[in-house]
Amino acid sequence: MTTPNPDNEFDWKAAEADVVDLRTRRPANWSADLDDERDEIGDAPVPVDLPTSRRTATRRPIIPAWLRSKAEAIAFARWFIGHYTYVFAYHLTRLPLYAGRLLVRAPRGVVRSISGTSHWVSDAEGRPIRLAAVRREDAADYLRLSRQRDDRVRLRTVILLLSAAFCLVSGTFLLTAAPRAVLYASLAVLMGVLGVIGSPADKPLVDVATVKPRVRKLTADVLMRAFLAAGLCKSDDPIVFPAPIMRDGPGWRAVIDLPYGIKADTAIKKRNDLAAGLDLDEVQVWPERVRGTAGSARRLALWVADEDPYAKESGLWPLISKGQVDVFESFPFGEDQRGRLVCLQLMFTSLLVGAIPRMGKTFAARVPALACALDPIVELHIYDGKGGQDWRAFERVAHRIGFGVRDEVVLALVEDLRALVAEMNRRYDTIATLPPDICPESKVTRAIAERRSLKLWPILVVIDEFQRHSGNPIYGAEIVSLLTELCKVGPSVGIMIVLATQKPDGKAVPTDLRDNIGTRFALKTMTWQSSEAVLGAGSYTAGHDSSRLQRAHKGVGILLGADDSGAVEDALTVRTHRTPLADIDAVIARARALREAAGTLSGQAAGEQPAEVAVSSLLDDILTVVPLGEPKVWSEAVAARLAELRPEVYGGWKPEQVAAALKPYGIPVGRQVWGTDPATGEKANRKGIHRDDIAAAVAERNQRRRAA
Structure with a gap:
């Protein structure tokens, strides 16, 4: 694998100062001066080795970066000239x-x-x-x-x-x-x-050329009033400011120490109360923990925006025009409320995107797909449940791709997932043979993935409108079961899953599948229950509720697990970058060129059409393992026979899983069946199934197919 051309690289150094460190929720260039400030105010013991702590502290530049930036100066000059030219022309015409x-x-x-x-x-x-x-x-x-x-x-x-x-x-x-x-x-x-x-007080003479946003300048008195109103401090036990209140981007930032015994997490949950105390909209008020040596459980950083940070349109994805991605590293995903770049690392995890329609769900799912497309060693498997234009461009780079939920597409998805489960097991067998110096953590690395002979390159599976596949009356249960298996152990061997759904509930995305997805992104939902279905249990009580997001804020959602922590309290509100269809073609063309140069173009993108296969369903497999002469059979016997028939699919199944898989078909699984235990020879009544019920369900399915 050759090093990407520097001329074609995304300028990470230029964006470094604006990247959010998801582990600390601070800018990447954030200084450790707060440690010194805490020492000076006596809020923490002064280190014994004071000169050493001074030597290791990061120093802020004397002249701010924006003042030394030619681009910033030009941008300000353009704004100044354009703004006042507009104001002059506006009033001149009036x-x-x-x-x-x-x-x-x-x-x-x-x-x-x-x-x-x-x-x-x-x-x-x-x-x-x-x-x-x-x-x-x-x-x-x-x-x-x-x-x-x-x-x-x-x-x-x-x-x-x-x-x-x-x-x-x-x-x-x-x-x-x-x-x-x-x-x-x-x-x-x-x-x-x-x-x-003679002018009335309520009718000014001159019209307003530009409507200025309502800006709340933060002062100690204003903050004290807000925290008192929110019940987070008392007059005789006030909040303390360990650092000066200062401008921070398009807003104000204050570092606050709550009274002893009051947790910063409590203040975060009272974000609405703080906004009411500041007399501002909730979307302008952003409290967060200050962690690390500069923070404590009661230290809070409060950022108050001058205006609605999501009122303006989000920017284009930084890699639209140029750049390449290393899927083992993070890639641009969106921006936080302060306009700082938020990156996402998809390798070794899976992603669930949930939202109501028309809120940017497909845009959010398309960002990691585009990023993986720009890494030529990643194999793409994409299935669009809608079948519109959103994913058509990926036909030029995808190994497998399908549109809609027609029978042949669903059958192809099932066959693909079965093959991926078998591939996952093969990969674990291959990794087990690698020496520790090559594979030290039993995980796929970049060096291993680039060895084409090992066939351990990363694989991305994207399923948009997943509820249409999981709700399939014939194959839905099997699709969910196969994906659950892939999400459980697939990420370690380079298999990544991205699921997007507009129906984030236990039926569309069953709990067993959802609980094995490490990264969640919840855009606008209708209820807090739907929000918690995406983000996981405890997210609502932690103060994260995507149902409170505004409909006007398209592409804005709550991101959980991007820093590989998965902690609910570390969720971050993100606005995804825009990836318009008009610009996607250019990205895909660049991705195809990278793959052609690396010799990794494969599957349908390389012109190889998948063979027509008759994919067996769970019902067909049960009829195979239960002969005509056996009208009734125990569920545990069915599980054992299925595992023997297709170990890559049914391996490890128990009677409970058989019952859960048959439930969508309406087949009774709790009937008492008289039989003989082959191990002990004892006769007993146990839960089982009737073969006639399975045959009737298959006949009904075939009839629906002929009618269609």
């Missing part, structure tokens, strides 16, 4: 409107000016005080106030007369001696002043 408003409001301004002047000259503001002296019957105070009023009236009358005389002289000069232009300009200024004076 000058006649503003002049008309001034003219209409000028008479009211005259009335207000006369009224205000008369109140000022007559000292009307002092009248309440004089009346108060009358009510108190305080003659001395009243006489003093009256003399004060008389003095003010005389002085203000003189000022008014002098001002009137000046205005009269100026007006006479303008009418008799001044040029007409000066006269008209003076009249315009006078009308403008009177129009401004």
